[in-house]
Amino acid sequence: MCGIFGLVGQEKGLVSKLMAGLSKVEYRGYDSAGICISRPEGLDLKRAEGILDNLKQIVGDMEDGYCGIAHTRWATHGPPTEENAHPHCDPQFRVAVVHNGIIENEVQLRQILIEATSNTCFKSETDTELVAHVLAQEVDAECGDAIPDDEQLLAAWRRSLDRFDGSFSLAAVVKGREDVILVARSFSPLILALNDAGYLASDVSCLIGMVKDVFFIEDGDWGLLRKDGMELFDSEGEPVVRESTTLQWNEEDAELGGWPTFMLKEINEQPGVFRSCLQGRLSRDALRGVKISFKPDLVRIIACGTAFHAGLMARHYIEELSGIPCIVDHAHEFRYGTPSGPKALVLGISQSGETADTLAGLMAAQERGYPTLSIVNVESSTIARQSDSILTIRAGPEIGVASTKAFTGQVLGGLLVALRLGRLSNKVRSEELAVINNAARRFPNAMERLLASSQLEKGLKRARRLFHNQDHAFFLGRNSSYPIALEGALKLKEISYIHAEGYAGGELKHGPLALIVDGTPVVVISSDGIIQQKLFGNAREVAARGARVIMIAVEGDEEASAHADVVITVPKTHRLLQPIMHNVVCQLLAYHVAIDRDCDVDRPRNLAKSVTVE
Numbered sequence: 030m031c032g033i034f035g036l037v038g039q040e041k042g043l044v045s046k047l048m049a050g051l052s053k054v055e056y057r058g059y060d061s062a063g064i065c066i067s068r069p070e071g072l073d074l075k076r077a078e079g080i081l082d083n084l085k086q087i088v089g090d091m092e093d094g095y096c097g098i099a100h101t102r103w104a105t106h107g108p109p110t111e112e113n114a115h116p117h118c119d120p121q122f123r124v125a126v127v128h129n130g131i132i133e134n135e136v137q138l139r140q141i142l143i144e145a146t147s148n149t150c151f152k153s154e155t156d157t158e159l160v161a162h163v164l165a166q167e168v169d170a171e172c173g174d175a176i177p178d179d180e181q182l183l184a185a186w187r188r189s190l191d192r193f194d195g196s197f198s199l200a201a202v203v204k205g206r207e208d209v210i211l212v213a214r215s216f217s218p219l220i221l222a223l224n225d226a227g228y229l230a231s232d233v234s235c236l237i238g239m240v241k242d243v244f245f246i247e248d249g250d251w252g253l254l255r256k257d258g259m260e261l262f263d264s265e266g267e268p269v270v271r272e273s274t275t276l277q278w279n280e281e282d283a284e285l286g287g288w289p290t291f292m293l294k295e296i297n298e299q300p301g302v303f304r305s306c307l308q309g310r311l312s313r314d315a316l317r318g319v320k321i322s323f324k325p326d327l328v329r330i331i332a333c334g335t336a337f338h339a340g341l342m343a344r345h346y347i348e349e350l351s352g353i354p355c356i357v358d359h360a361h362e363f364r365y366g367t368p369s370g371p372k373a374l375v376l377g378i379s380q381s382g383e384t385a386d387t388l389a390g391l392m393a394a395q396e397r398g399y400p401t402l403s404i405v406n407v408e409s410s411t412i413a414r415q416s417d418s419i420l421t422i423r424a425g426p427e428i429g430v431a432s433t434k435a436f437t438g439q440v441l442g443g444l445l446v447a448l449r450l451g452r453l454s455n456k457v458r459s460e461e462l463a464v465i466n467n468a469a470r471r472f473p474n475a476m477e478r479l480l481a482s483s484q485l486e487k488g489l490k491r492a493r494r495l496f497h498n499q500d501h502a503f504f505l506g507r508n509s510s511y512p513i514a515l516e517g518a519l520k521l522k523e524i525s526y527i528h529a530e531g532y533a534g535g536e537l538k539h540g541p542l543a544l545i546v547d548g549t550p551v552v553v554i555s556s557d558g559i560i561q562q563k564l565f566g567n568a569r570e571v572a573a574r575g576a577r578v579i580m581i582a583v584e585g586d587e588e589a590s591a592h593a594d595v596v597i598t599v600p601k602t603h604r605l606l607q608p609i610m611h612n613v614v615c616q617l618l619a620y621h622v623a624i625d626r627d628c629d630v631d632r633p634r635n636l637a638k639s640v641t642v643e
């Protein structure tokens with residue numbers, strides 16, 4: 030979850046380049062940050078609690094050097110204080126380490142270190158500090174006080190890594206060796222690149238605009254990064270060469286470009302995401318690029334957070350269009366369960382492609398012999414490379430911690446998978462494909478119209494007022510609008526810190542109704558036909574108990590206003606696509622409520638963009 034960035038061989042502007050890299054990876058963790066510059070005279074460390082701006086204020090006078098490592102933290106061990114911020118050093122300041130992941134044998138290691146050296150003192154509560162102590166100890170064992178040569182460094186690094194259990198991406202600098210950074214990867218992403226310097230990062234988006242090609246090192250890889258090359262070994266200690274991949278995203282894609290926040294920018298990018306996700310894949314009479322070669326008896330979807338809600342949408346599509354039963358699990362529940370089904374297809378969904386639980390779930394499925402397909406945004410991610418086949422959503426970099434445009438892409442990915450399964454099951458005929466294709470062609474323009482409409486602006490203005498001084502809110506949906514209710518509640522809670530729950534309308538009387546009091550905001554995501562009437566009934570039930578109802582309905586729905594305090598309408602589209610349109614209103618509602626409460630929507634407290642630890 031933490032962000033790592035490092036540079037070796039950057040003779041001018043090292044500090045400012047490290048800070049620029051860190052700012053691009055800050056979305057992976059922002060409770061503290063730090064950098065360490067390695068110079069011949071020693072290691073120079075600066076760290077600060079809180080967001081990156083706090084670190085920026087104290088690195089202004091820092092001298093450049095030849096090599097440095099930097100880190101933004103999402104706390105796993107110890108609170109977000111300066112002492113717990115990375116990089117961490119050994120007591121003699123011989124090595125400095127940045128780390129993403131968890132060293133699982135921390136307790137035993139700490140004990141061994143204390144027993145081995147009577148004067149061992151730890152300055153932080155982190156597991157990472159132990160890595161620094163161990164590495165310094167191993168360097169000392171190799172060469173005493175002398176500066177280690179390559180062979181000694183590699184031997185010390187290898188022996189250190191052998192002592193760690195768990196997941197980690199690590200980068201370390203060693204006093205006197207400004208020409209190299211030690212690197213290692215174990216179940217946590219780390220990317221290397223070469224250009225005017227040697228680069229390392231936990232995330233490709235950090236490298237956009239700095240390099241063209243990147244090297245995705247594999248789990249178990251470790252070695253040295255230099256200005257103009259790398260020396261890598263696999264877990265057996267055998268030398269390995271990893272292929273480079275060309276980055277697909279542009280620098281502008283990962284910048285604000287005039288928008289006040291990434292979240293608002295990304296919400297507004299959704300019409301474009303819709304177009305590019307379907308481009309070349311869906312046409313009047315054909316479906317391309319969804320690689321499923323057999324008709325499974327069962328589809329098991331695994332995902333977390335917003336991607337899980339997209340999975341619930343995909344289940345609706347799959348069961349309706351193909352008749353194949355589908356189970357959706359949180360990846361963290363699935364990975365320790367016992368998946369069954371003789372001919373199951375396991376479908377992973379992940380924006381980042383780095384979510385530890387989703388990755389572990391897919392690997393568990395593969396071990397049991399199930400074919401895996403993943404819907405991902407980051408094409409070069411670990412999940413993408415691990416899966417048997419992938420469907421990329423082509424959403425471009427998503428920087429806002431609250432996932433928005435990725436959801437639209439993931440739902441469309443689910444629809445494409447369902448259509449492919451529907452074709453394999455002979456249930457989706459060409460005529461139906463043509464109808465969906467026609468609706469899909471018109472959809473992005475309709476969404477653009479919605480995003481620009483004064484009706485939306487006015488509706489949101491009235492709706493957001495209903496959240497003033499409220500601590501709880503509810504979202505109701507039914508059938509295919511139920512996942513949108515869950516997603517709407519997640520968006521609101523994660524960025525505004527208002528407690529919000531999504532419920533299927535039919536569940537209301539089974540408990541949640543007890544929570545409705547005078548003024549409680551309830552967002553009702555409309556549907557159609559009989560379901561719509563049932564939702565109106567739910568709206569009446571909560572209103573009768575004092576709730577203030579915000580209804581998201583389709584244009585022309587004359588009845589909606591009779592059941593709500595505020596109605597926000599969206600353009601009518603194909604039944605299967607309608608929930609995507611409704612969701613945009615939920616995203617904007619959460620956004621504005623959070624802004625009204627002065628929340629940092631791009632950096633919600635306690636969260637980070639990709640959850641790379643369990």
Ligand code: M6R
Pocket residue numbers: 333334335336378379380381382383384387430431432433519520523636638639640
């Ligand atoms: O990168 P992934 O799609 O695998 O991430 C899954 C969740 O961590 C993510 O959707 C999270 O719930 C977002 N903060 C929701 O806005």
